[in-house]
Amino acid sequence: xRRALRPLLTLALLLAPVVSAFAVQDWYDYYLQARDRDIPxxxxxxxxxxxxxxxxxxxxxxxxxxxxxxxxxxYLPHYYLGICLLRQGAYDAAIKExxxxxxxxxxxxxxxxxxxxxxxxxxxxxxxAQAARRARGEVNxxxxxxxxxxxxxxxxxxxxxxxxxxxxxxxxxxxxLRRVTREQDRVRGREREALLAVARSQRxxxxxxxxxxxxxEGKPSDAKLAFDxxxxxxxxxxxxxxxxxxxxxxxxxxxxxxxxxxxx
Numbered sequence: 001x002r003r004a005l006r007p008l009l010t011l012a013l014l015l016a017p018v019v020s021a022f023a024v025q026d027w028y029d030y031y032l033q034a035r036d037r038d039i040p041x042x043x044x045x046x047x048x049x050x051x052x053x054x055x056x057x058x059x060x061x062x063x064x065x066x067x068x069x070x071x072x073x074x075y076l077p078h079y080y081l082g083i084c085l086l087r088q089g090a091y092d093a094a095i096k097e098x099x100x101x102x103x104x105x106x107x108x109x110x111x112x113x114x115x116x117x118x119x120x121x122x123x124x125x126x127x128x129a130q131a132a133r134r135a136r137g138e139v140n141x142x143x144x145x146x147x148x149x150x151x152x153x154x155x156x157x158x159x160x161x162x163x164x165x166x167x168x169x170x171x172x173x174x175x176x177l178r179r180v181t182r183e184q185d186r187v188r189g190r191e192r193e194a195l196l197a198v199a200r201s202q203r204x205x206x207x208x209x210x211x212x213x214x215x216x217e218g219k220p221s222d223a224k225l226a227f228d229x230x231x232x233x234x235x236x237x238x239x240x241x242x243x244x245x246x247x248x249x250x251x252x253x254x255x256x257x258x259x260x261x262x263x264x
Contacts, residue, residue, distance in 0.1 A: 027057035028067040028075075035080055047084040051077050061106040074110050076101060086119060091127035095120060135172055139165045143183055155191040162187065204233045204240075211243045220250035 031054040038047035055077050064072040082097035098120040101107050107116055142165035149158035162184045169177040207230035214223035224247035230240045 025053075026067075027054045028065075028073065030054035030057070031075060031077060031080075032067075032073075034084070039080065039083060042087070044084045044088045048081060048088070051081040051084065055081070061101065061104045063106050063109050074106065074112075076107050076110065076112060078104065079107055079112055079116055082116075082123070083119060086123050086126075089126075091123045091130060094123045095127065098123065132172060135168050136176060139168050139172070139176055139180065142168075143180065146183060146187065150187050150190060153194060155187065155194075158187050159184070159191075200233050204230055204237065207233070208237070208239050208243065211240075211247065215243070215246060215250070220247045220254060223247040224251060 030050040034047045034050040034054070038044070038050060058075065058077075061077060061079075062075045065075045066072055078097045078101035082094045082101060085091075085094035085097060098116055101116060107113050142161045146158040146161040146165070149155075149161065162180060165180045166177070166184070169180045207226050211223045211226035211230065214220070214226060224244065227240055227243040227247055230237065231244060234240060
């Protein structure tokens with residue numbers, strides 16, 4: 001009989017760890033693991049996972065809830081989950097958990113109520129700082145895009161990016177807003193210069209064409225006036241230089257012939 005029982009005993013000993021590993025845990029097992037082990041060890045991911053498991057089994061917080069035998073605890077899963085999320089940098093989610101802990105009411109009867117307010121304030125400050133960093137990053141991105149568009153003379157696109165950057169910068173600090181407005185002024189100034197350059201170029205071409213036409217029509221004095229005006233726009237344009245010389249020579253030639261005719 002003993003020999004028959006020996007294989008069964010051996011099998012039971014081998015299966016004992018497996019059965020233990022798959023033993024059903026209650027809500028307080030997950031909760032106490034998170035509160036008493038994960039948080040002191042700064043195991044934030046494990047902490048959040050255990051507290052979510054506890055919440056699935058017991059969603060509502062409570063005071064002096066019974067666990068093992070005659071042991072009673074304050075059950076504050078949202079509060080401790082908020083701590084884990086705060087330390088993971090999930091500030092928005094942490095604030096939601098702190099609010100849930102407060103709304104359920106159990107924490108108001110515990111010493112943790114004052115710490116909840118402090119931790120929630122910490123999460124709110126960190127969330128605001130995080131949002132500000134993201135906003136500054138977005139402003140910097142829009143400034144880079146505006147500068148790139150300006151280099152390619154795409155003025156409308158550049159100014160559109162700067163309008164977006166200005167709207168974000170208004171919610172940030174004065175220095176960031178000044179950076180954006182300075183860039184707006186610079187781009188608008190470059191746009192004005194480019195438009196003036198185009199206008200000057202068009203006027204130059206028109207005056208050169210008028211000067212050449214007047215020379216062909218035998219009106220060197222009028223041609224000289226056109227080339228002189230073109231010279232004020234671009235004194236280095238060879239067409240203007242040559243046109244003025246030709247017009248002056250023809251004026252002198254015409255004047256000399258007129259004097260000879262009068263003398264005769």
